[in-house]
Amino acid sequence: MELGARAAVLAGIGSWLPPRIVTNEELAEELDTSDAWIRTRTGIGSRHVSAPGTATSDLAVEAGSRALKSAGAAEADAVLVATTTPDRPCPATAPEVASRLGLGPVPAFDVAAVCSGFVYGLAVASGLIASGSARRVLLIGADTYSTILDPADRTTRAVFGDGAGAVVLRAGRASEVGALGPFDLGSDGAFADLITVPGGGSRQPVGGDRYFRMQGKKVFRRAVAQMAASSRAVLERTGWAVADVDRVVAHQANQRILDAVAAELGVPAGRVVSQIERVGNTSAASIPLALADAALGGGLRPGHRVLLTAFGGGLTWGSTVLRWPDVTPVAG
16 A cells, blocks of 8 residues: 555545344245254344335435435535435436535435445545545435335345445545555356346346346355455455454444354454344445444454455445544444
């Protein structure tokens, strides 16, 4: 990492979860499942679900406004929304979010990398800042998975929840606390069908299966392997040893996956941030939600060396690092 280089520095963080909480017991009233079955396989006890008629942009605006407040900022030079559940296939959700936040005619676009979307978004935002195209970027991870889940699929309904998390990144120096380090990103489209919504795109524009589908066992193995490999790659580029990492904040896919990634890397369980028991898998929102929750709860403190890693549909994966800055999350 070049200490004098222009870098993206985390300056604010906000989060938003829909008020309605759906417990495992409530799901068990509708589906052939139980609290014990869900907890054993996923570590999840409850998840937040949006009210009917709530769009991804609604969650994104809530989280985005809180991140701006956390940063003490009233404007941004660009807005990115990482999501798998845009308000519409066209146009992107980000321009509407930027407008509703009163940010004016700034560039705004969506990032589509499924559960890796937030890390991909961090890389894109860092590039905008490093190139001089923006001095401040608002990045939001937001998903309303409840709108694309098959009501009869006990596996996906048990795993996924709705939510949004956002960060404000500002131009600074790589030597600053809060500066994002190097990135490791990758994909393998040969396994695109492992995590997919088959219908609604150009391949099946009409009459296709519009629900989210996932081959869980195959995804598990690849998620663990790729997040561990990506984490090692970015740590090597940073010059950190695994022992130097104070906190690992991985995509909150499944508690068993979090545990397996930690074991693969040799990271003590106490250094792995997890809030999946209370919110489930919130896709692109999971990492910023976990960061905000850990910072508010005292588990993440200024100066901590933090590793971020994610895996999602595509297949896609990515990792980066930062030293946690002295910011106060604004949650909702």
